[in-house]
Amino acid sequence: MLALLAMASMVACTPSNKDAGGTTPATASPVVETWTLPAPAGAAQPDLVATPEGTLLLSWLEPAGEEALRFRLSQWKASAATPAWSPPVTIAEGKDFFRNWADTPHVYALEDGSLWAHWLRSTGPSRMDYGIDLVRSGDGGATWTSPQLVHPAGTPGDHGFVTFWPQSRDRLGIAWLDSRQKAAAGHTGHDEGGHDHTGGAAMMLRAAVYDPQATQAGEWPLDVSTCDCCTTSSAVTDRGVVVVYRGRGHGEIRDTRIVRFDGERWTAPRDVHADGWQIAGCPVNGPVVVASGRRVWVAWYTEADGEPELRAARSDDAGDTFGAPVTLARGTQVLGRLGLALAGDHLLASWLEQAPDERQTLVLGRYDAAWKQAQRVEVAMLSARGRASGIPRMQWQGDAAWLAWVDVEGEAPRILGARVEFP
Secondary structure (H helix, E strand, O other): OEEEEEEEHHHHHHOOOOEOOOOOOOOOOOEEEEEEOOOOOOOEEEEEEEEOOOOEEEEEEEOOOOOEEEEEEEOOOOOOOOOOOOOOEEEEEOEEEOOOOOOOOOEOOOOOOOOEEEEEEOOOOOOOOEEEEEEOOOOOOOOOOOOOOOOOOOOEEEEEEEEEOOOOOHHHHHHEHHHHHHOOOOOEEEEOOOOEOOOOOOOEEEEEEOOOOOOOEEEEEEEEEOOOOOOOOEEEEEEEEEEEEEEOOOOOEEEEEEEOOOOOOOOOOEEEOOOOOOOOOOOOOOOEEEEOOOOOEEEEEOOOOOOOOOEEEEOOOOOOOOOOOOOEEEOOOEEEEEEEEOOOOOEEEEEEEOOOOOOOEEEEEEEEEOOOOOOOEHHHHOOHHHHOOOOOEEEEEEHHHHHHHEEOOOOOOEEEEEEOOOO
């Protein structure tokens, strides 16, 4: 099933008086094993999601000939007597996909057994006119509803960077970045380098809820000034869902913000921490969040102190307040592109670093609930350079961390995977 790839040694993350430092003696090293994925050569933009039933959903985009793309999905049941991938199903196919290395399609599963998926579709004459198509399946992915835009049709500009959550057992929550107020001001977006071309109008964060008939049952503006192209993330607390994202404040301060929804009202945006990172453009490197009860953990990328840094903080009141941040990694080698998961009593964070030979290293860090007792595993060395590696995906399921990422073989992308078990 899984072939042994390497034995990865535990080492402390870079220590400092603010870091998540403090190594604990380890009697055994974590084991990194290859995980064979069903995506073919040429596939990229992976998404990896854990379901309420304990399976893992892997989705991706693959070439479909003549400039078309195919959005596909497969399920992995790790707890089965013989773990295996289900035959891939096609969610959508066509030539009107908008493909982006960071703003990728997502899939999600609710407790009622329904599957949901979204992708980006070109909607206008400009290359940066694209929208979010949403579909639902009630039969395990065999059939899907007709695609519908989550925002008003005909709105020029870019819409994307989606996060999903379970609003109830059969209702889906979704938040996204929305350009409608930029369009109203006569500005249509940003370039793929993450540079804003807004002339003062800003991207918004909006959210909606969809019922079992895939009908929008409510829609709200959450923040009227956000970064244009940073990923968003969400998690469910005892007081409702929290959504984290990168804001855009006065003087081009791009710090991580949080909002919470109790099922009726959203809180006003607040900073997770006032880093004070001033940057006149979008760094395409958004925050991630997980939650349990009233505890919320957030990790994010910043260059507020003049060099790349990964920071993390914890809230014990469902996001109302956060403790002082700690540093997970710092230095010019840090690329970010974070993943975050709860692993029993521990936290797992994944990210990319630049290797000395221009390759990239996929790093997995393991921490206690206070972001201490740091352990570091170098999961894989990637040949991909720059943005070709995309954003790695990571989930905790059963007794292991499962990861999927993009590497490059020759000129073609390839989705690879690993399983990491901590003794």
